Amino acid sequence: MNEMTPVDNLPADIDSLWAGDGSHLPEWFIAALKVPREEAYVEISGAKVHYLRWGSPEKPKLLITHGFLAHARCFAFIAPFFAQDYDVVAFDLAGMGDSEMRGAADTAARGREFTEIAEALDLFADGHKPTIIAHSFGSGAALTAVTQSPDVFAGLVVCDLMIMRPELLEKYWSRDRASPGSGNPDKPNKHYPSYAAARERYILSPPQPVEEPFLLDYIAYHSLKNEGDSWTWKFSPEVFRRSNKPDEWLNMGKRLVQAPGRKAIVHGGNSLLFSNDSAEYIRELGGDNIPIIAVPEARHHLMLDQPLAFVAALRSILALWATNA
Template sequence: MADPAPLSLLGPFHGERPPAPAWFEAAIAAAPERSRIPVEGAEIELLTWGEVGKPGLLFLHGNGAHADWWSFIAPFFAKDWRCAAISWSGMGGSDWRPAYSAQLFAAEVFAAVEAAQLEVGGVKPILVGHSFGGFPTLYCGVEHADRLRGIVMVDSSIQPPEKRWRGPPSRPDANRVYPTLEAALSRFRLAPPQGCENLYIADHIARGSLKEVEGGWTWKFDPAIWQRFSMPDLGLLLPRIACPAAMMWGERSGLMPAETVDYMVGEMPDSVLRVIVPDADHHVMVDQPLAFVAGLRGLLAGWA
């Protein structure tokens, strides 16, 4: 059983960075090039690593997250791949929109493919989407399969129809402002709630989740995104996947119980590959980053 989520992951460090292993420090030191690209009226944050002309790999983060959730993962692939990550509109360093949709997020994906030059080598790119990021990834694997070499959905939970999401949760109109960075960091949580052994990763993604505003620090994501978001029925998309595909999930993920996995596998084409990451919760790349890298490398090698 997973450890319960502590009251505050980062509070005990009082704003200081937790100690980190050498592999993590080396990965973060391989800093990406950062830019912003215009997509349908919004500026989208884009991070890139690796040599233009290598096969393209685009990393797509989950709900309320940002592109730097991948900045300790992408460097492991940058020797052999031209890598990129975006922050979805309404999240990270990207602009907020009046409304959000699967079609707009697909436009952000392919604008990033073009801007990052992921196709220059003449090979179609692969998308890797975590959690919510797997939903636009799935949409692209159905509606734009001819533009992709493959898709990987990482702990992207699609429930059986009788347990399907019924509507957005209510949220405050604005994110809370904290007086200091230390106070804001102490409030950082993983969602859904879980424990975290790799607090140096939690600290890294927490700092990238915050921005300084008048009166202190606040979260970057748009709190009203789910009140203004439209996505097709994801269950109906599963049988229509039309490019090579794989699903990865954490062995103890609360969002991927056997019932959900069986439903998804039963709806998907038989060719979809499956990888379980041992000793991982929902946030697979946070819980077991090096095992995640190894598992993804194996999948990608099979599509070479």
């Protein structure tokens, strides 16, 4: 039985705590965080899954998730722009953010997370088919989800998923870069004596500057937790205990093109992981019918570089699909 419970390990006004008096923040961001939302856990397979929800239950459904080692609040200032027209759920993947680890962390298990959370929150009720919006690693998991359950989702918007020609991806990895999700599952997370010390260690992957530094501070704040006299990362080391192989990433372009249902791609115009050549590669693989939108001046972390342009790109895709429904 799935049982919803309010978040009980976070202050209700945690975003306000981070923001202080808000005088340094733009009005659009303050307004987005003021849009009414539900924050709670739902229990799935004996583990708590953390989610945020906006909008009205009778509206079309959006199911949103984040990249590797990130959390749902990557979309906490994006999702509110869809609250008027949609029932929007952003959730933390298992072992990341404020969701507990459950089961395995392999490719198949990650795909099942989308149907599990959708079922737990009744997103399939009355014949609804949620549209998935996912960033980076979450997009790869979402591709698995729509392949596993091709008839229950309305579409998938892939946001800056790492897709390169295999030979270019191997060159990218050879430059001292690890494949996504590499890490030691048996090594405990490091503890730091203060939040400031931990914040200094927070970096993006791939490393990049951001156009909106206050958003990076926001994401970093929600990536850490206080434990007694120290601070440490929220994610569980168990997320590194994965069975996926590098060839899954080498074949990501084919996986995307062959995945069932409607698909669209939004990527940073300056992304290191999805370039104009990536778009050409998708076309060569047979993905001519997949809309591909580049967000100018954005890198991999679109929501931190050009959040409002990112919103506009997502709105365009959803409007196109609504027109062609």
